[in-house]
Amino acid sequence: MYNLYYWPHIQGRGEFVRLALEAAGAEYVDVARQPEKKGGGRAAVAALLQGTDPRAPFAPPILEVDGEWISQTGNILAFLGPRLGLVPRDERSRRWANQLQLVVADFVVEAHDTHHPIAKHLYYEEQKPAARRRSRAFVELRMPKFLGYFEAVLARNPKGPEWMVGAAMSYVDLSVFQVVAGLRYAFPKAMSRLEPAHPLLVALCARVARQPRVARYLRSKRRIPFNQGGIFRHYPELDR
Amino acid sequence: MYNLYYWPHIQGRGEFVRLALEAAGAEYVDVARQPEKKGGGRAAVAALLQGTDPRAPFAPPILEVDGEWISQTGNILAFLGPRLGLVPRDERSRRWANQLQLVVADFVVEAHDTHHPIAKHLYYEEQKPAARRRSRAFVELRMPKFLGYFEAVLARNPKGPEWMVGAAMSYVDLSVFQVVAGLRYAFPKAMSRLEPAHPLLVALCARVARQPRVARYLRSKRRIPFNQGGIFRHYPELDR
Numbered sequence: 001m002y003n004l005y006y007w008p009h010i011q012g013r014g015e016f017v018r019l020a021l022e023a024a025g026a027e028y029v030d031v032a033r034q035p036e037k038k039g040g041g042r043a044a045v046a047a048l049l050q051g052t053d054p055r056a057p058f059a060p061p062i063l064e065v066d067g068e069w070i071s072q073t074g075n076i077l078a079f080l081g082p083r084l085g086l087v088p089r090d091e092r093s094r095r096w097a098n099q100l101q102l103v104v105a106d107f108v109v110e111a112h113d114t115h116h117p118i119a120k121h122l123y124y125e126e127q128k129p130a131a132r133r134r135s136r137a138f139v140e141l142r143m144p145k146f147l148g149y150f151e152a153v154l155a156r157n158p159k160g161p162e163w164m165v166g167a168a169m170s171y172v173d174l175s176v177f178q179v180v181a182g183l184r185y186a187f188p189k190a191m192s193r194l195e196p197a198h199p200l201l202v203a204l205c206a207r208v209a210r211q212p213r214v215a216r217y218l219r220s221k222r223r224i225p226f227n228q229g230g231i232f233r234h235y236p237e238l239d240r
Numbered sequence: 241m242y243n244l245y246y247w248p249h250i251q252g253r254g255e256f257v258r259l260a261l262e263a264a265g266a267e268y269v270d271v272a273r274q275p276e277k278k279g280g281g282r283a284a285v286a287a288l289l290q291g292t293d294p295r296a297p298f299a300p301p302i303l304e305v306d307g308e309w310i311s312q313t314g315n316i317l318a319f320l321g322p323r324l325g326l327v328p329r330d331e332r333s334r335r336w337a338n339q340l341q342l343v344v345a346d347f348v349v350e351a352h353d354t355h356h357p358i359a360k361h362l363y364y365e366e367q368k369p370a371a372r373r374r375s376r377a378f379v380e381l382r383m384p385k386f387l388g389y390f391e392a393v394l395a396r397n398p399k400g401p402e403w404m405v406g407a408a409m410s411y412v413d414l415s416v417f418q419v420v421a422g423l424r425y426a427f428p429k430a431m432s433r434l435e436p437a438h439p440l441l442v443a444l445c446a447r448v449a450r451q452p453r454v455a456r457y458l459r460s461k462r463r464i465p466f467n468q469g470g471i472f473r474h475y476p477e478l479d480r
Binding site (some may be wrong): 051053054055056057058059068070071072074075078079095098101102105106107113117118121127133134146149158180185207208231 | 247292295297308315332337338342343345349353358360362363367370374377385389393396397
């Protein structure tokens with residue numbers, strides 16, 4: 001039984017953890033999405049961050065299991081992977097999965113910073129010219145670099161190009177699916193130009209979305225829609 | 241026996257790995273710092289990145305051991321920690337160490353982006369106004385937040401405030417030392433204002449620097465000096 005603590009109104013980094021839990025059919029409570037009367041809401045997350053527990057985390061997502069607080073997306077997924085059957089058993093493959101997940105994490109920071117290149121505490125409107133320049137570099141150089149790398153990883157997988165790591169779906173596939181979904185929301189024009197050059201990646205994302213548990217989750221109310229408060233935001237002026 | 245692949249003229253992210261190897265007295269070759277005739281230089285790193293190995297990494301640092309390529313700083317340190325005796329033995333403490341290391345990684349990205357808020361491929365001079373704004377937010381809000389968190393982790397450590405994780409030096413301490421050293425180089429004014437409020441962190445860094453192997457390394461030619469090509473760069477106009 002898992003308790004997930006993440007901001008209730010956005011997918012954000014919490015979504016990488018939600019997808020893993022959902023894809024594995026794990027029982028969990030998305031605590032901050034419970035009514036405030038029942039201990040939910042943003043206050044539930046804030047309380048953890050301001051707590052005085054010796055191992056109080058720096059930022060959400062935070063997974064609570066057996067009284068342990070685990071945070072940092074890659075760290076949570078490295079923990080959940082083996083428990084949920086979402087990573088191969090051997091240590092080498094687990095390191096490879098963790099490595100790829102940290103590449104995803106780097107990509108996510110860069111995607112976020114397209115609309116917030118100056119400071120998180122300022123509104124997008126306060127950093128628009130910088131956002132436009134950063135987005136141009138992101139779309140022209142960084143998206144092709146990261147997406148091309150994922151495509152190459154699929155093409156080179158000795159077990160076949162169906163999955164990123166080994167011969168079955170892992171948490172890395174779920175995370176790559178999520179990033180591509182986010183980029184399609186935020187940069188639809190750029191993605192429609194880039195997708196034809198990344199057929200394995202496009203096929204992977206369709207494959208992930210077809211998994212019965214994932215498909216059910218994506219249709220459910222538990223999946224928060226993309227919106228202008230998250231990592232991936234659609235500002236047409238940033239998507240040339 | 242370890243082979244480290246990292247750009248030869250900067251500390252960069254490679255330094256977090258170098259510090260762990262040096263502090264443990266591990267035998268390793270800093271491959272790109274060997275003469276080009278002997279397979280060193282930037283070409284050694286570039287060859288790996290352009291390779292067609294099924295698990296070719298995305299970016300350096302890259303550690304080669306027993307024919308396996310391991311990349312992403314946090315992933316390398318999670319692997320090396322137990323082998324080098326630089327993390328407690330129990331799984332929970334290892335997760336905690338990994339979690340803290342990923343917080344350090346987030347901080348490092350933000351420190352880098354103070355001078356490159358728009359794009360990595362542009363010169364600093366091409367993004368100065370944005371760099372000034374981003375640095376202001378970094379110095380006023382982000383540095384206190386991250387440094388304050390590290391101070392709190394030390395204060396709350398049930399084994400005492402000497403180390404970040406448990407009762408002995410871990411790779412997290414070495415990484416925190418490196419970040420503080422970098423910030424002192426890049427933002428000396430900001431750091432001299434902030435340090436008095438973070439006495440445990442300041443003491444930690446002095447403690448790390450006093451470890452005999454670390455001290456010898458820091459005095460050696462193997463320690464590349466901070467410079468204007470790395471993550472931490474000193475531009476007086478960014479250090480108000």
